[in-house]
Amino acid sequence: MPKVTFVTHDGVTKTVEEPDGVSVMQAAQNAGIGGIVAECGGSMMCATCHVYVAEPWLSKLPDMTATESEMLTMTVSERKPSSRLSCQIVLGAALDGITVELPEKQI
Numbered sequence: 001m002p003k004v005t006f007v008t009h010d011g012v013t014k015t016v017e018e019p020d021g022v023s024v025m026q027a028a029q030n031a032g033i034g035g036i037v038a039e040c041g042g043s044m045m046c047a048t049c050h051v052y053v054a055e056p057w058l059s060k061l062p063d064m065t066a067t068e069s070e071m072l073t074m075t076v077s078e079r080k081p082s083s084r085l086s087c088q089i090v091l092g093a094a095l096d097g098i099t100v101e102l103p104e105k106q107i
Contacts, residue, residue: 006033009104021095024086024100025049026091030051033100036076042087049073049086050079051100060094078104 001017004027016031028036028049037048053061059083064072072079076080081095086100 002058002091002093002098004095005099006035006082007030007062007098007099007101008035018091022091024051024089024091024098026087027091028086033102035106036086037106038087039107040087041088044068044071044087047074047085048105050075050077050103051084051086051089051105052080052082053084053089054082054099054101057095057098057100058084061089064088075103076105076107 001019003008003015003017005015007013009028016027018027023042027038027043039048045070057075068085087102
């Protein structure tokens with residue numbers, strides 16, 4: 001099972017394992033990770049699952065869709081080049097070990 005490491009805004013890390021096909025957002029919710037609100041439940045309609053993806057993982061992700069890019073203009077915390085919506089990052093072997101940093105706030 002792929003692992004994902006969450007790094008909170010204040011530097012606390014937690015690594016969890018989830019089956020292939022689970023989104024990073026779902027992994028956070030399953031593990032009780034604070035900092036990912038996910039108001040829309042992964043429908044890419046709220047931007048409250050915003051994360052910063054660390055390299056080398058950012059370059060391994062599929063290209064961002066226009067809709068995801070548009071949603072990232074609505075984030076509460078600063079949008080950075082590494083910003084992605086965690087509902088759009090699907091875990092699998094290629095992303096095993098991915099690290100994402102949580103922004104200071106989502107809402």
